[in-house]
Amino acid sequence: MSYLSDVRALARKDLLLELRARDTLPAMLLFVVAVFVVFHFSLPEGSSDVAASGLLWVAIVFTALLALGRAFVPEREQRVLDALVLSPADRSAIWLAKSIATFAFLAAAEVVALPLFALFFHGLSGQAIAGVALADVGICAVGTFVGATAVATRARELLLPLLFLPLAIPLIIGGVGASVVADPGRYLGFLALYDLLFGLLCWAAFEYVVVE
Amino acid sequence: MARKHRIPLPALAVASLVLVTLALVLVFFVAPNDADQGFSQRIFYFHVSIAFTSYLCFGAGAWKALRHLWKRDPAADLESYVAVHQGVIFGSLVLLTGSIWAKISWGHWWLWSENQLVLFLVLFLFYAAYFMLRFSVDPGPQRANLSAVYALFGVVLVPVSFMAIRLAQHFIHPVVFTRHGAAFGGWILATYLVAQFAVILLAYTLYRVELAGKLLDLRIRALRLA
Numbered sequence: 001m002s003y004l005s006d007v008r009a010l011a012r013k014d015l016l017l018e019l020r021a022r023d024t025l026p027a028m029l030l031f032v033v034a035v036f037v038v039f040h041f042s043l044p045e046g047s048s049d050v051a052a053s054g055l056l057w058v059a060i061v062f063t064a065l066l067a068l069g070r071a072f073v074p075e076r077e078q079r080v081l082d083a084l085v086l087s088p089a090d091r092s093a094i095w096l097a098k099s100i101a102t103f104a105f106l107a108a109a110e111v112v113a114l115p116l117f118a119l120f121f122h123g124l125s126g127q128a129i130a131g132v133a134l135a136d137v138g139i140c141a142v143g144t145f146v147g148a149t150a151v152a153t154r155a156r157e158l159l160l161p162l163l164f165l166p167l168a169i170p171l172i173i174g175g176v177g178a179s180v181v182a183d184p185g186r187y188l189g190f191l192a193l194y195d196l197l198f199g200l201l202c203w204a205a206f207e208y209v210v211v212e
Numbered sequence: 213m214a215r216k217h218r219i220p221l222p223a224l225a226v227a228s229l230v231l232v233t234l235a236l237v238l239v240f241f242v243a244p245n246d247a248d249q250g251f252s253q254r255i256f257y258f259h260v261s262i263a264f265t266s267y268l269c270f271g272a273g274a275w276k277a278l279r280h281l282w283k284r285d286p287a288a289d290l291e292s293y294v295a296v297h298q299g300v301i302f303g304s305l306v307l308l309t310g311s312i313w314a315k316i317s318w319g320h321w322w323l324w325s326e327n328q329l330v331l332f333l334v335l336f337l338f339y340a341a342y343f344m345l346r347f348s349v350d351p352g353p354q355r356a357n358l359s360a361v362y363a364l365f366g367v368v369l370v371p372v373s374f375m376a377i378r379l380a381q382h383f384i385h386p387v388v389f390t391r392h393g394a395a396f397g398g399w400i401l402a403t404y405l406v407a408q409f410a411v412i413l414l415a416y417t418l419y420r421v422e423l424a425g426k427l428l429d430l431r432i433r434a435l436r437l438a
Contacts, residue, residue, distance in 0.1 A: 149358055153348035163345060163362070166338035167369060170376035181383055190379060194372060201368055208281055208357040 010097030095206040131178030134191035231410035269299030277360035289356035
């Protein structure tokens with residue numbers, strides 16, 4: 001089996017599992033709508049559109065955290081991770097496949113959430129959507145990595161946001177910058193750089209996280 | 213476990229005491245008053261030295277982490293942890309001294325426009341999570357690996373966050389304060405260099421003290437079990 005077919009098989013397993021059990025995606029959708037309602041009441045009358053754009057990023061990061069917290073739960077409950085580590089597949093393939101599956105969930109949630117945001121608050125520009133797409137890559141790459149780290153500890157779900165949020169701050173800065181300034185070029189470039197750097201680091205370091 | 217050909221601890225302790233005293237004398241009695249900020253600017257000598265030392269500690273922690281993952285150096289895990297620990301202690305001092313300086317110069321304890329302060333806050337959160345992670349895994353190879361990988365993330369996060377926080381200035385705070393009124397030379401430079409060296413030596417001494425204590429701990433535990 002080649003590397004790519006390993007990745008495809010693993011990602012397919014996660015997507016099939018979600019299609020049959022529907023554990024994560026409905027929860028993400030309900031959560032993001034609830035967060036928008038909370039935002040509506042947290043923004044006082046006459047708040048600017050810029051404030052709402054910033055809050056969109058809070059919603060994205062926390063919705064992603066919901067998915068990341070669930071990402072390795074099936075592996076843990078059924079002890080699949082041990083079997084995967086024993087299999088001849090390269091360990092970074094586990095990370096890549098899980099990142100792709102998480103990206104698919106997050107993108108699916110955003111396909112509903114972004115139009116809803118436009119309906120509730122204000123329309124989104126193309127540059128904001130490009131920022132969201134680039135930030136999603138980084139969120140899923142780094143988030144899957146720290147998700148795997150967190151399930152290896154005793155604290156588990158408690159630890160995930162603590163590990164993830166400091167790493168996500170540059171993504172939020174890049175994303176908010178890309179959504180609010182007139183000339184988003186360097187923010188989008190920065191997001192792409194983040195994706196590249198942390199993607200490579202996660203890919204290279206993942207085998208040390210799942211060693212058992 | 214202990215390495216040979218190292219400077220003995222008492223010598224290190226005496227040397228750092230002498231250097232820190234010398235730095236204090238230079239900072240308070242020799243360096244000239246800043247033309248713009250007056251006496252309070254003297255905190256700069258320690259604030260900047262501590263910040264630089266803190267980066268060095270995080271760098272050393274990541275280097276030891278790399279040694280652990282790459283060469284399987286048996287002492288590297290503990291050394292990496294101790295270096296990161298010292299980095300967090302000095303990082304907290306950066307937040308403290310920076311906050312005092314901000315209050316005196318600009319009248320606020322916290323300024324989001326001060327890149328260095330914001331960066332250290334992000335790093336502080338990141339490395340505080342390092343301890344949560346480390347103490348949530350049982351001692352052993354798994355803990356060493358997870359800590360090492362996380363410490364390596366830190367050295368990538370520092371430049372990335374630095375860039376990000378600079379970028380954020382453009383849409384959050386367009387005004388950037390300039391820090392130095394006077395030219396940087398003569399006694400100012402000499403004082404800064406002495407203070408810098410003193411703080412680095414102090415950090416190294418503390419690192420060695422903590423490491424010696426931790427190694428002693430491990431040995432006592434091993435003897436008790438034997």
